Amino acid sequence: MDAHLFDYDLPDDLIAQEPVEPRDHSRLMVLHRASQCIEHRRFYELPEYLWAGDTLVLNDTRVSAWRLRGRKPTGGAVEVFLLCPLADGRWHALVKPGRRLPDGTRVIVNAQLEVHLEGRLEGGLRLVRLISDEPPEQILPRVGQVPLPPYIHRQLTDPERYQTVYAQHHGSAAAPTAGLHFTPALLQRLQSQGVQIALITLHVSLDTFRPLKTEQVEQHPMHGEWYTIRPEAAATINRTEGRIVAVGTTSIRALESAAIAKRRVQAGSAKTRLYITPGYEFQVVDAIITNFHLPRTTMLVLVSAFAGREFVLRAYREAVQERYRFLSFGDAMLIV
Numbered sequence: 504m505d506a507h508l509f510d511y512d513l514p515d516d517l518i519a520q521e522p523v524e525p526r527d528h529s530r531l532m533v534l535h536r537a538s539q540c541i542e543h544r545r546f547y548e549l550p551e552y553l554w555a556g557d558t559l560v561l562n563d564t565r566v567s568a569w570r571l572r573g574r575k576p577t578g579g580a581v582e583v584f585l586l587c588p589l590a591d592g593r594w595h596a597l598v599k600p601g602r603r604l605p606d607g608t609r610v611i612v613n614a615q616l617e618v619h620l621e622g623r624l625e626g627g628l629r630l631v632r633l634i635s636d637e638p639p640e641q642i643l644p645r646v647g648q649v650p651l652p653p654y655i656h657r658q659l660t661d662p663e664r665y666q667t668v669y670a671q672h673h674g675s676a677a678a679p680t681a682g683l684h685f686t687p688a689l690l691q692r693l694q695s696q697g698v699q700i701a702l703i704t705l706h707v708s709l710d711t712f713r714p715l716k717t718e719q720v721e722q723h724p725m726h727g728e729w730y731t732i733r734p735e736a737a738a739t740i741n742r743t744e745g746r747i748v749a750v751g752t753t754s755i756r757a758l759e760s761a762a763i764a765k766r767r768v769q770a771g772s773a774k775t776r777l778y779i780t781p782g783y784e785f786q787v788v789d790a791i792i793t794n795f796h797l798p799r800t801t802m803l804v805l806v807s808a809f810a811g812r813e814f815v816l817r818a819y820r821e822a823v824q825e826r827y828r829f830l831s832f833g834d835a836m837l838i839v
Contacts, residue, residue, distance in 0.1 A: 519832035555697025556745030565670035569647030674706035681751035725778035730757035737770035746789035762786035
């Protein structure tokens with residue numbers, strides 16, 4: 504398929520620059536695949552569409568990335584993008600200007616924090632070590648910036664607003680943003696009416712934001728991301744009597760990567776490069792909750808594979824007309 508088939512016109516002023524408060528007051532577009540009908544609701548009305556016996560699958564990854572700005576001892580400016588901590592105390596990071604900075608370079612962030620470059624990895628990644636008298640969880644929120652997507656130009660006053668309320672496992676470079684709409688009260692309301700919750704983990708990589716790189720959709724090189732489905736989550740998913748509802752494209756990729764039969768997944772951890780394009784036969788997922796995505800992205804291709812390209816693009820055109828808010832801090836879509 505030609506990549507231009509996944510183009511649409513997105514006005515800049517519809518790209519949300521800050522989240523809605525409270526979280527669950529964002530708008531919710533509901534797409535009914537069987538009838539091809541579209542409804543306009545609010546996210547807090549989600550319980551009207553989920554039933555006893557359904558399982559809601561959430562990605563509980565936690566954003567561990569921080570953007571640090573510092574200088575070499577000689578004065579040159581350096582930006583360090585911390586991606587994820589390692590067991591030995593070092594971090595995976597991206598560094599600018601990376602090619603000109605040899606191993607052993609010291610980056611002085613402030614009087615309390617230095618970053619030492621210690622090694623090179625594939626894909627332009629660097630191994631770095633933080634030098635500070637304080638543990639990272641204390642100093643980084645003070646001196647680092649939340650690494651928001653490049654289309655968001657305002658910094659958050661509360662870094663937790665770029666985390667889901669159920670985020671647990673550190674390792675993501677970006678938030679699984681379809682989950683940002685949930686509040687503890689909304690999750691409790693869903694559980695009280697018989698909806699099961701299954702927590703899985705997929706650590707989101709920076710490649711998530713990269714557009715299709717080829718003119719043919721199928722030729723795009725898909726990035727790899729690590730996922731984990733723990734035994735208790737697999738058991739919950741596999742005994743689901745209702746629908747399996749995946750929250751976000753990250754949850755969809757993890758579930759479909761772990762599929763071993765129709766509506767059954769295998770527990771475990773693995774790196775997935777699954778690329779879902781139109782024509783893919785879904786094994787596990789019955790319904791999805793997602794945000795509105797950029798043109799020519801793998802996420803838009805995935806959603807189109809689930810609901811049909813023409814239906815999805817018609818919904819996107821209607822979302823533009825109705826002034827929905829797009830992308831990470833934008834509104835949500837439920838496809839049933």
